[in-house]
Amino acid sequence: MxxxxxxxxxxxxxxxxxxxxxxxxxxxxxxxxxxxxxxxxxxxxxxxxxxxxxxxxxxxxxxxxxxxxxxxxxxxxxxxLMRTFQTVRIYERLSLRDNLAIAAQQFDDAGWRDELLRTARYRRAVAAAEARARELIELVGLTRYAEAEAGILSYGQKKLVALAAALMPRxxxxxxxxxxxxxxxxxxxxxxxxxxxxxxxxxxxxxxxxxxxxxxxxxxxxxxxxxxxxxxxxxxxxxxxxxxxxxxxxxxxxxxxxxxxxxxx
Ligand SMILES: Nc1ncnc2c1ncn2[C@@H]1O[C@H](COP(=O)(O)OP(=O)(O)O)[C@@H](O)[C@H]1O
Ligand SMILES: [Mg+2]
The missing domain is CATH 3.40.50.300 (P-loop containing nucleotide triphosphate hydrolases)
Structure with a gap:
Protein backbone atom coordinates (compact mmCIF):
# COMPACT_ATOMS: atom_id res chain seq x y z
CA MET A 1 0.00 0.00 0.00
CA LEU A 81 0.38 15.90 10.26
CA MET A 82 -0.45 16.78 13.87
CA ARG A 83 1.50 15.68 16.92
CA THR A 84 1.09 15.63 20.67
CA PHE A 85 3.88 16.06 23.21
CA GLN A 86 5.38 13.76 25.80
CA THR A 87 4.47 16.34 28.44
CA VAL A 88 0.89 17.55 28.04
CA ARG A 89 0.51 21.00 26.49
CA ILE A 90 -3.01 22.33 26.99
CA TYR A 91 -4.51 25.57 28.35
CA GLU A 92 -5.17 24.70 32.01
CA ARG A 93 -7.30 27.76 32.71
CA LEU A 94 -9.57 27.32 29.70
CA SER A 95 -12.51 24.95 29.38
CA LEU A 96 -12.19 21.81 27.28
CA ARG A 97 -14.41 23.40 24.66
CA ASP A 98 -12.21 26.49 24.45
CA ASN A 99 -9.08 24.38 24.27
CA LEU A 100 -10.50 22.68 21.20
CA ALA A 101 -11.81 25.94 19.72
CA ILE A 102 -8.30 27.40 19.85
CA ALA A 103 -6.89 24.27 18.23
CA ALA A 104 -9.35 24.73 15.35
CA GLN A 105 -8.85 28.49 14.95
CA GLN A 106 -5.24 28.02 13.91
CA PHE A 107 -6.43 26.09 10.88
CA ASP A 108 -9.76 27.48 9.70
CA ASP A 109 -9.61 29.66 6.62
CA ALA A 110 -11.39 32.62 8.23
CA GLY A 111 -8.90 35.47 8.75
CA TRP A 112 -8.95 38.32 11.27
CA ARG A 113 -11.04 40.47 8.91
CA ASP A 114 -13.72 37.79 8.87
CA GLU A 115 -13.59 37.63 12.64
CA LEU A 116 -13.79 41.40 13.04
CA LEU A 117 -16.71 41.71 10.64
CA ARG A 118 -18.40 38.50 11.83
CA THR A 119 -18.72 37.40 8.24
CA ALA A 120 -20.70 34.34 7.13
CA ARG A 121 -17.38 32.57 6.57
CA TYR A 122 -16.37 33.28 10.18
CA ARG A 123 -19.71 32.11 11.59
CA ARG A 124 -19.53 28.93 9.53
CA ALA A 125 -16.01 28.19 10.75
CA VAL A 126 -17.06 28.71 14.39
CA ALA A 127 -20.16 26.53 14.05
CA ALA A 128 -18.18 23.75 12.38
CA ALA A 129 -15.51 23.89 15.09
CA GLU A 130 -18.13 23.76 17.86
CA ALA A 131 -19.75 20.70 16.34
CA ARG A 132 -16.39 19.00 15.86
CA ALA A 133 -15.35 19.83 19.45
CA ARG A 134 -18.58 18.37 20.85
CA GLU A 135 -18.08 15.20 18.83
CA LEU A 136 -14.45 14.77 19.95
CA ILE A 137 -15.12 15.55 23.61
CA GLU A 138 -17.81 12.88 23.56
CA LEU A 139 -15.49 10.46 21.79
CA VAL A 140 -12.83 10.78 24.50
CA GLY A 141 -15.53 10.38 27.15
CA LEU A 142 -15.25 13.85 28.73
CA THR A 143 -18.65 15.35 27.85
CA ARG A 144 -19.49 16.09 31.46
CA TYR A 145 -16.32 18.20 31.75
CA ALA A 146 -16.85 20.11 28.50
CA GLU A 147 -17.31 23.44 30.31
CA ALA A 148 -14.83 22.73 33.11
CA GLU A 149 -11.35 24.21 33.34
CA ALA A 150 -8.92 21.71 31.83
CA GLY A 151 -6.69 22.14 34.90
CA ILE A 152 -9.03 20.10 37.12
CA LEU A 153 -8.66 16.94 35.03
CA SER A 154 -6.43 13.99 35.85
CA TYR A 155 -3.21 13.66 33.87
CA GLY A 156 -4.69 10.88 31.73
CA GLN A 157 -7.74 13.00 30.94
CA LYS A 158 -5.49 15.92 29.99
CA LYS A 159 -3.70 13.63 27.57
CA LEU A 160 -7.09 12.85 26.00
CA VAL A 161 -7.79 16.60 25.66
CA ALA A 162 -4.44 17.02 23.89
CA LEU A 163 -5.38 14.15 21.59
CA ALA A 164 -8.79 15.70 20.84
CA ALA A 165 -7.12 19.07 20.15
CA ALA A 166 -4.74 17.42 17.69
CA LEU A 167 -7.71 15.90 15.88
CA MET A 168 -9.62 19.20 15.58
CA PRO A 169 -8.24 20.22 12.16
CA ARG A 170 -8.97 16.72 10.78
N1 LIG B 1 18.27 19.03 22.76
C1 LIG B 1 19.20 18.07 22.90
N2 LIG B 1 20.50 18.40 23.06
C2 LIG B 1 21.45 17.44 23.18
N3 LIG B 1 21.20 16.13 23.15
C3 LIG B 1 19.92 15.74 22.99
C4 LIG B 1 18.85 16.68 22.87
N4 LIG B 1 17.68 16.01 22.74
C5 LIG B 1 18.00 14.71 22.77
N5 LIG B 1 19.33 14.55 22.94
C6 LIG B 1 20.05 13.25 22.99
O1 LIG B 1 19.68 12.52 21.84
C7 LIG B 1 19.45 11.15 22.15
C8 LIG B 1 18.01 10.78 21.80
O2 LIG B 1 17.10 11.43 22.68
P1 LIG B 1 15.52 11.36 22.50
O3 LIG B 1 15.18 11.60 21.09
O4 LIG B 1 14.92 12.25 23.50
O5 LIG B 1 15.24 9.84 22.86
P2 LIG B 1 13.87 9.12 23.33
O6 LIG B 1 12.72 10.01 22.98
O7 LIG B 1 13.89 7.83 22.59
O8 LIG B 1 14.00 8.91 24.81
C9 LIG B 1 19.80 11.01 23.62
O9 LIG B 1 21.15 10.61 23.73
C10 LIG B 1 19.61 12.40 24.16
O10 LIG B 1 20.42 12.60 25.29
MG1 LIG C 1 11.13 10.80 24.22
Whole structure:
Protein backbone atom coordinates (compact mmCIF):
# COMPACT_ATOMS: atom_id res chain seq x y z
CA MET A 1 0.00 0.00 0.00
CA UNK A 2 1.17 3.53 -0.73
CA UNK A 3 2.51 5.00 2.53
CA UNK A 4 0.82 7.98 4.14
CA UNK A 5 4.04 8.95 5.87
CA UNK A 6 7.44 8.00 4.55
CA UNK A 7 10.76 8.73 6.24
CA UNK A 8 13.98 8.10 4.33
CA UNK A 9 17.48 8.20 5.80
CA UNK A 10 16.68 10.61 8.64
CA UNK A 11 19.68 11.88 10.61
CA UNK A 12 20.09 14.27 13.52
CA UNK A 13 23.12 14.78 15.76
CA UNK A 14 23.61 16.90 18.86
CA UNK A 15 27.24 17.82 19.48
CA UNK A 16 28.56 14.44 18.40
CA UNK A 17 25.65 12.35 19.68
CA UNK A 18 23.91 10.57 16.79
CA UNK A 19 20.40 10.93 18.21
CA UNK A 20 18.84 9.69 14.95
CA UNK A 21 21.16 7.80 12.62
CA UNK A 22 19.90 6.94 9.14
CA UNK A 23 16.35 5.93 10.06
CA UNK A 24 13.83 4.94 7.37
CA UNK A 25 10.27 3.71 7.83
CA UNK A 26 6.76 4.10 6.47
CA UNK A 27 3.27 4.39 7.94
CA UNK A 28 0.44 3.00 5.83
CA UNK A 29 -2.92 4.80 5.83
CA UNK A 30 -5.43 3.50 8.36
CA UNK A 31 -2.76 1.85 10.52
CA UNK A 32 -1.58 2.26 14.06
CA UNK A 33 2.18 2.14 13.80
CA UNK A 34 4.39 2.04 16.87
CA UNK A 35 7.85 3.53 17.33
CA UNK A 36 9.50 2.00 20.39
CA UNK A 37 12.93 1.88 21.93
CA UNK A 38 14.73 2.41 25.22
CA UNK A 39 15.07 5.86 26.73
CA UNK A 40 17.45 7.95 24.67
CA UNK A 41 17.07 5.81 21.54
CA UNK A 42 15.98 8.81 19.44
CA UNK A 43 12.18 8.49 19.34
CA UNK A 44 11.34 12.07 20.31
CA UNK A 45 14.12 13.51 18.15
CA UNK A 46 12.84 11.52 15.16
CA UNK A 47 9.30 12.80 15.47
CA UNK A 48 10.51 16.34 16.22
CA UNK A 49 12.37 16.25 12.89
CA UNK A 50 9.41 14.71 11.05
CA UNK A 51 6.93 17.24 12.45
CA UNK A 52 9.17 20.27 11.87
CA UNK A 53 10.06 21.02 15.51
CA UNK A 54 13.73 20.31 14.81
CA UNK A 55 15.79 20.60 11.66
CA UNK A 56 17.19 17.25 10.56
CA UNK A 57 20.79 17.01 9.29
CA UNK A 58 19.81 14.70 6.44
CA UNK A 59 16.96 12.60 5.14
CA UNK A 60 13.62 13.19 3.50
CA UNK A 61 10.04 13.08 4.75
CA UNK A 62 6.95 12.61 2.57
CA UNK A 63 3.32 13.02 3.55
CA UNK A 64 0.99 11.29 1.12
CA UNK A 65 3.67 11.52 -1.54
CA UNK A 66 4.36 15.26 -1.07
CA UNK A 67 7.74 16.20 0.36
CA UNK A 68 7.58 18.02 3.70
CA UNK A 69 11.29 17.84 4.53
CA UNK A 70 12.51 20.93 6.38
CA UNK A 71 9.11 22.59 6.64
CA UNK A 72 8.22 24.42 9.85
CA UNK A 73 5.87 22.76 12.33
CA UNK A 74 2.83 24.88 11.41
CA UNK A 75 3.33 24.07 7.73
CA UNK A 76 3.61 20.36 8.47
CA UNK A 77 0.43 20.64 10.56
CA UNK A 78 -1.36 22.36 7.69
CA UNK A 79 -0.21 19.62 5.35
CA UNK A 80 -2.05 17.17 7.63
CA LEU A 81 0.38 15.90 10.26
CA MET A 82 -0.45 16.78 13.87
CA ARG A 83 1.50 15.68 16.92
CA THR A 84 1.09 15.63 20.67
CA PHE A 85 3.88 16.06 23.21
CA GLN A 86 5.38 13.76 25.80
CA THR A 87 4.47 16.34 28.44
CA VAL A 88 0.89 17.55 28.04
CA ARG A 89 0.51 21.00 26.49
CA ILE A 90 -3.01 22.33 26.99
CA TYR A 91 -4.51 25.57 28.35
CA GLU A 92 -5.17 24.70 32.01
CA ARG A 93 -7.30 27.76 32.71
CA LEU A 94 -9.57 27.32 29.70
CA SER A 95 -12.51 24.95 29.38
CA LEU A 96 -12.19 21.81 27.28
CA ARG A 97 -14.41 23.40 24.66
CA ASP A 98 -12.21 26.49 24.45
CA ASN A 99 -9.08 24.38 24.27
CA LEU A 100 -10.50 22.68 21.20
CA ALA A 101 -11.81 25.94 19.72
CA ILE A 102 -8.30 27.40 19.85
CA ALA A 103 -6.89 24.27 18.23
CA ALA A 104 -9.35 24.73 15.35
CA GLN A 105 -8.85 28.49 14.95
CA GLN A 106 -5.24 28.02 13.91
CA PHE A 107 -6.43 26.09 10.88
CA ASP A 108 -9.76 27.48 9.70
CA ASP A 109 -9.61 29.66 6.62
CA ALA A 110 -11.39 32.62 8.23
CA GLY A 111 -8.90 35.47 8.75
CA TRP A 112 -8.95 38.32 11.27
CA ARG A 113 -11.04 40.47 8.91
CA ASP A 114 -13.72 37.79 8.87
CA GLU A 115 -13.59 37.63 12.64
CA LEU A 116 -13.79 41.40 13.04
CA LEU A 117 -16.71 41.71 10.64
CA ARG A 118 -18.40 38.50 11.83
CA THR A 119 -18.72 37.40 8.24
CA ALA A 120 -20.70 34.34 7.13
CA ARG A 121 -17.38 32.57 6.57
CA TYR A 122 -16.37 33.28 10.18
CA ARG A 123 -19.71 32.11 11.59
CA ARG A 124 -19.53 28.93 9.53
CA ALA A 125 -16.01 28.19 10.75
CA VAL A 126 -17.06 28.71 14.39
CA ALA A 127 -20.16 26.53 14.05
CA ALA A 128 -18.18 23.75 12.38
CA ALA A 129 -15.51 23.89 15.09
CA GLU A 130 -18.13 23.76 17.86
CA ALA A 131 -19.75 20.70 16.34
CA ARG A 132 -16.39 19.00 15.86
CA ALA A 133 -15.35 19.83 19.45
CA ARG A 134 -18.58 18.37 20.85
CA GLU A 135 -18.08 15.20 18.83
CA LEU A 136 -14.45 14.77 19.95
CA ILE A 137 -15.12 15.55 23.61
CA GLU A 138 -17.81 12.88 23.56
CA LEU A 139 -15.49 10.46 21.79
CA VAL A 140 -12.83 10.78 24.50
CA GLY A 141 -15.53 10.38 27.15
CA LEU A 142 -15.25 13.85 28.73
CA THR A 143 -18.65 15.35 27.85
CA ARG A 144 -19.49 16.09 31.46
CA TYR A 145 -16.32 18.20 31.75
CA ALA A 146 -16.85 20.11 28.50
CA GLU A 147 -17.31 23.44 30.31
CA ALA A 148 -14.83 22.73 33.11
CA GLU A 149 -11.35 24.21 33.34
CA ALA A 150 -8.92 21.71 31.83
CA GLY A 151 -6.69 22.14 34.90
CA ILE A 152 -9.03 20.10 37.12
CA LEU A 153 -8.66 16.94 35.03
CA SER A 154 -6.43 13.99 35.85
CA TYR A 155 -3.21 13.66 33.87
CA GLY A 156 -4.69 10.88 31.73
CA GLN A 157 -7.74 13.00 30.94
CA LYS A 158 -5.49 15.92 29.99
CA LYS A 159 -3.70 13.63 27.57
CA LEU A 160 -7.09 12.85 26.00
CA VAL A 161 -7.79 16.60 25.66
CA ALA A 162 -4.44 17.02 23.89
CA LEU A 163 -5.38 14.15 21.59
CA ALA A 164 -8.79 15.70 20.84
CA ALA A 165 -7.12 19.07 20.15
CA ALA A 166 -4.74 17.42 17.69
CA LEU A 167 -7.71 15.90 15.88
CA MET A 168 -9.62 19.20 15.58
CA PRO A 169 -8.24 20.22 12.16
CA ARG A 170 -8.97 16.72 10.78
CA UNK A 171 -5.34 15.75 10.19
CA UNK A 172 -4.39 12.85 7.96
CA UNK A 173 -2.05 11.42 10.58
CA UNK A 174 -1.56 12.03 14.28
CA UNK A 175 1.81 11.41 15.91
CA UNK A 176 1.56 10.75 19.65
CA UNK A 177 4.64 11.10 21.84
CA UNK A 178 4.21 8.71 24.79
CA UNK A 179 0.40 8.96 25.13
CA UNK A 180 0.33 6.88 28.32
CA UNK A 181 3.55 7.99 30.03
CA UNK A 182 2.60 9.17 33.50
CA UNK A 183 -0.97 7.97 33.10
CA UNK A 184 -2.53 5.94 35.93
CA UNK A 185 -2.35 2.24 34.89
CA UNK A 186 -6.11 1.81 35.33
CA UNK A 187 -6.64 4.68 32.86
CA UNK A 188 -4.29 3.34 30.20
CA UNK A 189 -7.09 1.07 29.01
CA UNK A 190 -9.28 4.14 28.39
CA UNK A 191 -6.65 5.72 26.17
CA UNK A 192 -6.24 2.42 24.34
CA UNK A 193 -10.01 2.13 23.76
CA UNK A 194 -10.23 5.70 22.44
CA UNK A 195 -7.35 5.16 20.00
CA UNK A 196 -8.84 1.88 18.82
CA UNK A 197 -12.20 3.55 18.21
CA UNK A 198 -10.63 6.46 16.33
CA UNK A 199 -8.61 4.04 14.23
CA UNK A 200 -11.74 2.04 13.40
CA UNK A 201 -13.22 5.35 12.17
CA UNK A 202 -10.27 5.72 9.81
CA UNK A 203 -7.65 7.71 11.74
CA UNK A 204 -3.98 6.88 11.19
CA UNK A 205 -1.60 7.01 14.15
CA UNK A 206 2.12 6.87 14.70
CA UNK A 207 2.62 6.19 18.40
CA UNK A 208 5.90 6.69 20.19
CA UNK A 209 5.89 4.73 23.41
CA UNK A 210 8.06 3.32 26.11
CA UNK A 211 5.25 1.06 27.32
CA UNK A 212 5.72 -2.14 25.30
CA UNK A 213 2.48 -3.77 26.43
CA UNK A 214 0.46 -0.78 25.26
CA UNK A 215 2.13 -0.84 21.84
CA UNK A 216 1.76 -4.60 21.53
CA UNK A 217 -1.98 -4.46 22.16
CA UNK A 218 -2.60 -1.62 19.78
CA UNK A 219 -0.18 -1.54 16.87
CA UNK A 220 -0.39 -3.23 13.49
CA UNK A 221 3.26 -2.53 12.79
CA UNK A 222 6.13 -1.73 15.14
CA UNK A 223 9.49 -0.06 14.48
CA UNK A 224 12.23 -0.48 17.09
CA UNK A 225 14.95 2.13 17.57
CA UNK A 226 18.14 1.58 19.52
CA UNK A 227 20.86 4.21 19.90
CA UNK A 228 19.41 6.20 17.02
CA UNK A 229 19.27 3.32 14.58
CA UNK A 230 16.41 1.16 13.39
CA UNK A 231 17.01 -2.20 15.03
CA UNK A 232 13.99 -4.11 13.73
CA UNK A 233 10.45 -3.75 12.45
CA UNK A 234 7.46 -6.00 12.00
CA UNK A 235 4.26 -7.09 13.69
CA UNK A 236 4.16 -6.99 17.47
CA UNK A 237 4.55 -10.80 17.48
CA UNK A 238 7.63 -10.61 15.26
CA UNK A 239 9.17 -7.92 17.45
CA UNK A 240 8.51 -9.98 20.56
CA UNK A 241 10.22 -13.00 19.06
CA UNK A 242 13.31 -11.01 18.02
CA UNK A 243 16.18 -11.68 20.45
CA UNK A 244 17.97 -8.46 19.39
CA UNK A 245 14.96 -6.46 20.50
CA UNK A 246 14.75 -8.19 23.86
CA UNK A 247 18.42 -7.61 24.42
CA UNK A 248 18.41 -3.95 23.42
CA UNK A 249 15.11 -3.07 24.93
CA UNK A 250 15.18 -4.98 28.16
CA UNK A 251 18.93 -5.25 28.49
CA UNK A 252 18.58 -8.94 29.16
CA UNK A 253 19.10 -12.08 27.12
CA UNK A 254 15.99 -14.01 25.94
CA UNK A 255 16.66 -16.88 28.39
CA UNK A 256 16.66 -14.47 31.30
CA UNK A 257 13.38 -13.00 30.02
CA UNK A 258 11.77 -16.44 29.97
CA UNK A 259 12.98 -17.14 33.47
CA UNK A 260 11.66 -13.75 34.57
CA UNK A 261 8.25 -14.47 33.05
CA UNK A 262 8.08 -17.85 34.72
CA UNK A 263 9.02 -16.19 37.97
CA UNK A 264 6.28 -13.59 37.55
CA UNK A 265 3.65 -16.20 36.68
N1 LIG B 1 18.27 19.03 22.76
C1 LIG B 1 19.20 18.07 22.90
N2 LIG B 1 20.50 18.40 23.06
C2 LIG B 1 21.45 17.44 23.18
N3 LIG B 1 21.20 16.13 23.15
C3 LIG B 1 19.92 15.74 22.99
C4 LIG B 1 18.85 16.68 22.87
N4 LIG B 1 17.68 16.01 22.74
C5 LIG B 1 18.00 14.71 22.77
N5 LIG B 1 19.33 14.55 22.94
C6 LIG B 1 20.05 13.25 22.99
O1 LIG B 1 19.68 12.52 21.84
C7 LIG B 1 19.45 11.15 22.15
C8 LIG B 1 18.01 10.78 21.80
O2 LIG B 1 17.10 11.43 22.68
P1 LIG B 1 15.52 11.36 22.50
O3 LIG B 1 15.18 11.60 21.09
O4 LIG B 1 14.92 12.25 23.50
O5 LIG B 1 15.24 9.84 22.86
P2 LIG B 1 13.87 9.12 23.33
O6 LIG B 1 12.72 10.01 22.98
O7 LIG B 1 13.89 7.83 22.59
O8 LIG B 1 14.00 8.91 24.81
C9 LIG B 1 19.80 11.01 23.62
O9 LIG B 1 21.15 10.61 23.73
C10 LIG B 1 19.61 12.40 24.16
O10 LIG B 1 20.42 12.60 25.29
MG1 LIG C 1 11.13 10.80 24.22
Missing amino acids: KPLLEVRGLRKSYAGVHAVDDVSFAVVPGSITGLIGPNGSGKSTAIDCIAGFQKSDAGRVFLDGAEITGRAAHEVARAG PRIVVLDEPVAGVNPTRIRDVEAVLRQLNAAGETFLIVEHNVEFITNLCHHVIVLDQGRKLAEGTAAEIHADPRVLEAYLGIAPEADDAQRRGAA
